[in-house]
Amino acid sequence: MDALLQEKNTYVVQAQIENLRSESAYIRRKAARFLGYQKAYAAIPTLRECLEGETDGKAIRWFSFALALLKCDVASNQDSAARIERKQKMIDQQDVREWTQLSVSMLRGPNQKRVQLALDNSYSEIRKSGIIESWMIQEKESALLRQVQRSLEDENADIRKWAVLSLGNSRRLASVDALADKLTDPDYLVREWAEWALYTQKDVSQLDPLQLRLISDPHPRVREWAAKSLAIYPWEQTLDCLIQAFLTEEDLLCREGIISSLGGRSPDVAELLFWVLGDKPDELLELACLEKLGDLNLLLEQDYLDRFQPLRKELNHPKARREANLLLLKLYFDNPTGVLRSILTKASARELFEELSADTEAAVPESLRSRFQDLLEQKYTQVSPDREYQLKFHSLSEQVHLEAIKVACCQVFQMSIYEREKLAGGMCVIRSELRESIKEEIAKKIANAAAAGCRVILFPELTIPLDMTDELAELSRKHSIYLFGGLEHEQKPEERGSAYNRGIVVTPEGTVLHNLKNTPVRTAKGVEAIDTQRKRTIHVYSMPFGIAAHIICRDWLEGALQLAEMLRAVEVDMIFVSALSPTVDDFIYTGKCAVRNCGCAFFVANLDQQKEGYGGSFYIDPNHFRGAGQPFSSGLNVVEVDLARFADMRSAQRSASKRMEGRSEKWMTIF
Numbered sequence: 001m002d003a004l005l006q007e008k009n010t011y012v013v014q015a016q017i018e019n020l021r022s023e024s025a026y027i028r029r030k031a032a033r034f035l036g037y038q039k040a041y042a043a044i045p046t047l048r049e050c051l052e053g054e055t056d057g058k059a060i061r062w063f064s065f066a067l068a069l070l071k072c073d074v075a076s077n078q079d080s081a082a083r084i085e086r087k088q089k090m091i092d093q094q095d096v097r098e099w100t101q102l103s104v105s106m107l108r109g110p111n112q113k114r115v116q117l118a119l120d121n122s123y124s125e126i127r128k129s130g131i132i133e134s135w136m137i138q139e140k141e142s143a144l145l146r147q148v149q150r151s152l153e154d155e156n157a158d159i160r161k162w163a164v165l166s167l168g169n170s171r172r173l174a175s176v177d178a179l180a181d182k183l184t185d186p187d188y189l190v191r192e193w194a195e196w197a198l199y200t201q202k203d204v205s206q207l208d209p210l211q212l213r214l215i216s217d218p219h220p221r222v223r224e225w226a227a228k229s230l231a232i233y234p235w236e237q238t239l240d241c242l243i244q245a246f247l248t249e250e251d252l253l254c255r256e257g258i259i260s261s262l263g264g265r266s267p268d269v270a271e272l273l274f275w276v277l278g279d280k281p282d283e284l285l286e287l288a289c290l291e292k293l294g295d296l297n298l299l300l301e302q303d304y305l306d307r308f309q310p311l312r313k314e315l316n317h318p319k320a321r322r323e324a325n326l327l328l329l330k331l332y333f334d335n336p337t338g339v340l341r342s343i344l345t346k347a348s349a350r351e352l353f354e355e356l357s358a359d360t361e362a363a364v365p366e367s368l369r370s371r372f373q374d375l376l377e378q379k380y381t382q383v384s385p386d387r388e389y390q391l392k393f394h395s396l397s398e399q400v401h402l403e404a405i406k407v408a409c410c411q412v413f414q415m416s417i418y419e420r421e422k423l424a425g426g427m428c429v430i431r432s433e434l435r436e437s438i439k440e441e442i443a444k445k446i447a448n449a450a451a452a453g454c455r456v457i458l459f460p461e462l463t464i465p466l467d468m469t470d471e472l473a474e475l476s477r478k479h480s481i482y483l484f485g486g487l488e489h490e491q492k493p494e495e496r497g498s499a500y501n502r503g504i505v506v507t508p509e510g511t512v513l514h515n516l517k518n519t520p521v522r523t524a525k526g527v528e529a530i531d532t533q534r535k536r537t538i539h540v541y542s543m544p545f546g547i548a549a550h551i552i553c554r555d556w557l558e559g560a561l562q563l564a565e566m567l568r569a570v571e572v573d574m575i576f577v578s579a580l581s582p583t584v585d586d587f588i589y590t591g592k593c594a595v596r597n598c599g600c601a602f603f604v605a606n607l608d609q610q611k612e613g614y615g616g617s618f619y620i621d622p623n624h625f626r627g628a629g630q631p632f633s634s635g636l637n638v639v640e641v642d643l644a645r646f647a648d649m650r651s652a653q654r655s656a657s658k659r660m661e662g663r664s665e666k667w668m669t670i671f
Helices: 010-019 025-037 041-053 057-069 074-088 094-108 112-119 124-134 142-153 157-170 173-184 188-201 207-216 220-232 235-248 252-261 267-278 283-295 302-314 318-334 346-357 366-376 432-451 466-479 554-569 584-598 643-661
Strands: 389-395 404-411 456-458 482-486 502-506 512-516 536-543 546-552 574-578 601-605 618-620 635-642
Touching: 010 025, 010 041, 025 041, 025 057, 041 057, 041 074, 057 074, 057 094, 074 094, 094 124, 094 157, 112 124, 112 142, 124 142, 124 157, 142 157, 142 173, 157 173, 157 188, 173 188, 173 207, 188 207, 188 220, 207 220, 207 235, 220 235, 220 252, 235 252, 235 267, 252 283, 267 283, 267 302, 283 318, 302 318, 318 346, 389 554, 404 432, 404 601, 404 643, 432 456, 432 466, 432 635, 456 574, 466 482, 466 502, 466 512, 482 546, 482 574, 502 536, 502 546, 512 536, 536 554, 546 554, 554 574, 554 584, 574 584, 584 601, 584 618, 601 635, 635 643
Parallel strands: 389 536, 404 456, 456 482, 546 574, 574 601
Antiparallel strands: 404 635, 482 502, 502 512, 536 546, 601 618
């Protein structure tokens, strides 16, 4: 539940940066891992500084890997790699040396030819270094892929292990049979990582071998990953095996892995979870059961909710009791007129909230605190005092007729299109020698989108040249297409070092509209030098086929909670986000919340995926908001969205909510 309610803001990042200096090596490791995966570029200087004096082997591993995950410009990457290499010379632990070597390869970039030469070497240490480096090459050439597969038979178990990791990271289905053979390898680490690698392939042909590992392998870590790997299969095929394995399993981590892989809102799953909670288990299992109850929405059924209410008060561990309270409150906010009303009244919700607030070790998330206050005051809006937005509505069509349309989302260009020296000052200005080729590429994408029958085309932030406005108007008229995107930074002539970040919308009539970005981004490259001394405004457009909002990058991440409330009120059909960002996971997390709240289609157009860590685009709709989002490949990506169907789904949900409540209160679903 912490993950569901986590507020990803600068305060959380700053707290984790401070934890890098903690006296506890365990806390230092967790902080480094968090900062790396959250793409917290502000942590780079502290990570480098703390790496110099770190003595704990596992902490060194995570400090190095976090720096590798925080790749940005070439100079910064080289600096981080050099520091890791200096530290590597003082390390005796083999596994730490391997991961630091991997981190250096990630920062400097792997080379297929160098890896191939290393794999052909007779010395095992050189072969292992080549295998480790090959882990970073996802798009392996056929010859290299064959070499890596041959390494699965190497007499050195470490080389076999890293070969399995490399094949898993490549996500090549051609590797499935070779990986399946390693499920019976004599080395337990090879078997464990083979299960992980098969999980990454998402190939469902290995059900029987994985079930056999789960119930018969002598090593608990292999059984744990067998359980986790079974999560990719339909729950009907795995449920019996998982439950039987849980009843005989003694290893705690393996039991947690089994619970995490349970699927389906079946009575058998519910009975197992309630049985485990009632058996006074370890804290890890209590938390795992609570998370699974939330994931499967089992407490929306009256019988299970009745059983849970007294059980939560008898949980053994303080953190588990806190998570149980958070789970109930979240369900209450998500379903204020639903099944919880008969048990969790407003008075008992207040009691839960006060109990959470009294916990001095973990503060109640501010977003939850604000929503609770709104609920008590009978308000159904979410306004953050320091992030207040307003909507500005543009009527581009007198009549809206919802229908199925095609939308083209462009994942184009790389960070290399910008002038390097200006990036350090937080400005993205397209290099003069590339401007014409970029204009040609944009024009080509518009023509291709129109030829595919698209009514809308979406470009990333900061990718359209400033002097292309007239040409865009002509192209939109010619192809009868709506264009959304972001212009490169425009320097403010009256103030050196300050700029505008403008979004652009062009209609098929050739009308050009602009919207300003409100929130600057802060990265290792610097702070975006845009004007923020004004009211925060988000622009919404009524088009012939639906209502769309166009939002620029950080404005969405900073204001997602409030904006979802406001956009739901205007019955938004599409949310378009033009981005230039490495924080794709944050967009997916908030995008899923928006789709669930608004019942709309959510698009992010970002730069192409690249070695600097930037890029990645995706699409989510109301039918699939529980997934990770449909990722886009490079270039032009076309999605057909049925806006009329989405509107029908919204209408049905409103009607159902009103029937359950028996009053005319407005439908609300909150994050």
